[in-house]
Amino acid sequence: MHAEEQHVGRLQGKVALITGAASGIGSACALRFAEEGALVAGIDVSEEGDERWKKACELAPKSWFAVADVRDGARIAEVVGEVCSHLGGVDVLVNSAGTAGGGAVHDVAPEEFDRVIGINLTGTFLPCHHVLPVMLEQGSGNIINIASIEGLQGAEGGSAYNASKGGVVLLTRCMAMDYARKGIRVNAICPGFIETPMFDAVWGMEGLEELKDRVRNAHQLGRFGKPEEIANAAVFLACEESSFITGHALPVDGGFTAGQRFGFAKMMGLE
Numbered sequence: 001m002h003a004e005e006q007h008v009g010r011l012q013g014k015v016a017l018i019t020g021a022a023s024g025i026g027s028a029c030a031l032r033f034a035e036e037g038a039l040v041a042g043i044d045v046s047e048e049g050d051e052r053w054k055k056a057c058e059l060a061p062k063s064w065f066a067v068a069d070v071r072d073g074a075r076i077a078e079v080v081g082e083v084c085s086h087l088g089g090v091d092v093l094v095n096s097a098g099t100a101g102g103g104a105v106h107d108v109a110p111e112e113f114d115r116v117i118g119i120n121l122t123g124t125f126l127p128c129h130h131v132l133p134v135m136l137e138q139g140s141g142n143i144i145n146i147a148s149i150e151g152l153q154g155a156e157g158g159s160a161y162n163a164s165k166g167g168v169v170l171l172t173r174c175m176a177m178d179y180a181r182k183g184i185r186v187n188a189i190c191p192g193f194i195e196t197p198m199f200d201a202v203w204g205m206e207g208l209e210e211l212k213d214r215v216r217n218a219h220q221l222g223r224f225g226k227p228e229e230i231a232n233a234a235v236f237l238a239c240e241e242s243s244f245i246t247g248h249a250l251p252v253d254g255g256f257t258a259g260q261r262f263g264f265a266k267m268m269g270l271e
């Protein structure tokens, strides 16, 4: 390649609106998208983005950040309007804002159940609800919902979280069907356990060390994931390389959902 040839990113000139952009998987998506030439707009309840978000802003100087709660439809509508007038539209929407929470159902306060569903499920619906008219008008668009492996299968004590993420997976499939003929693709990513501040909040609790080892081991690759590994999948789903993929819930989970591990691989000398 000649020195004067410029790298053209896989998302060159695309406008990506990312919820939960201040941290973890959301900020990793912002950074990877900016590295691929996208203009990024972030939404978060946090007033300040982490180091990845700041780096994304350096790479994409027109980046836009709005403090907003994904449960507040009026505020989301306002932010979508601002993004359209400043950046010219929305090509990609990534819904990454989320919260942990659950427990055995008899122990979960109804308000807590509503909070988790409100952020994870309604908080995915509302940005879609306000961005889809823009995408319909454009005749193109791409939505990526960050669900979870816990939206594909049950987990002990999962309740509210699993119900919310299972809802996100089916919302994704319904939207993929409704908007496919309008040039809009909709997919979900189902991460395994990923080292982010949310992960640290759960696994930093005392007395969970042994359980944490077991959960790590349930990932066939024998480790937890990194936010960049989810962001790389999001780049793939956002760009033309995945042009025939819609309505898919993609596990990015180090093999967590591949099956159960009983020790036969070890017996065969594969560990």
Ligand SMILES: NC(=O)c1ccc[n+]([C@@H]2O[C@H](COP(=O)([O-])OP(=O)(O)OC[C@H]3O[C@@H](n4cnc5c(N)ncnc54)[C@H](O)[C@@H]3O)[C@@H](O)[C@H]2O)c1
Pocket: 019, 020, 021, 022, 023, 024, 025, 026, 043, 044, 045, 046, 068, 069, 070, 071, 095, 096, 097, 098, 099, 100, 119, 123, 146, 147, 148, 149, 190, 191, 192, 193, 194, 195, 196, 197, 198, 199
């Ligand atoms: N980390 C994991 O192991 C893991 C696994 C599977 C799925 N996920 C999902 O990935 C997504 C991102 O999680 P993460 O691990 O990066 O966590 P994180 O806590 O690092 O990031 C979540 C972000 O969402 C923001 N947020 C929370 N509530 C909000 C609201 N009401 N409105 C706007 N923003 C809000 C937070 O301020 C934070 O910046 C979540 O949907 C989570 O459920 C995470």
